[in-house]
Amino acid sequence: MSTYPIHTIESAPTQSKAVLQQLQLTFGMIPNIAAKMASSPVLINGFIGLFEQAHASSLTEPQIQTLLLTNAVTNASVWPAAFHTALALNAGVHSADVDAIRAGRLPNDAELAALSLLARTLIEKRGRLAESDQKRFLDAGFSAEQVLEVIAVVAASAITNYTSSVTQPPLEAQFEEFAWHAPTP
Template sequence: MANSPALLNTFFSAFGHFRGRGTFRPEERQVLLLSNAVANGSEWAVAFHTLEALADGVEPAVVEALRRGDLPTDSRMAALSALTRAFIDKRGWLVEADVAAFTAAGFTEEQLFEVITGVAISAMTNYTANVARPPLEAAVQPHAWTAGYSSGV
């Protein structure tokens, strides 16, 4: 990201608002970001958000399910992960059932739109990591993850 001041500044501004003004609890924010990283096949981001999720109190079983590409058994976290993945998979073209499942889990309309912010932030970091292929820092190496496909890059 440092190679593009526009990207770097946009990311920090957006993430600052997402974290500072958003309504998701830290563990929910990490479920969203880890779900995005897996969906985007970002090996660096999956390792990083695994560390962050565990530090923010996400249950290890939830983290492992997300890393496998599965929905966690916790219904609220499952609804958040499912909606996040639906945004990515459907390019934002959600159906009523996607939104209904999310709100039935206790999330608000405001949070529905905050998911879009999380998806956008993740696109910036995940795609940058997929292109730049940074080495894993020592702290995240124990959480290394390999995507189930190759981008061919």
């Protein structure tokens, strides 16, 4: 048995079952990352609360998926990079922009590039944004409130990125075509 089993609704701790049921309804499946998170009701319940709030922000779904994919690539997280590639494409992010993010570059779309750069900068600088980093984002047409919303998305994705690195969930068949591996330094 794995240290971090892939739980089903039936096998999960009682306090994790509602989140797994919610994810089943949302995605038509329970993503393997969530099935592994379910071992800790504290983790999965904290994650889902933050995830819901991030998706209730003023950011659009393509913007959120751009952030989540950028975060996965910046954190070299294999499972989330594949998952958010599929979701970004499904949300309407242009494939050239998705490919750019997966290659560690900025998207061609100026708005998505501003979001991607802010997220990457937050991660690389461990949250210590310079005034110029914030100004560049604001000059791209975003608000100060949206800087804080990006922080919420980065925090939510840190949970999946770190969980993926620790538990190494297998990639579901429907995401295999989007498999991604961090470039070797």
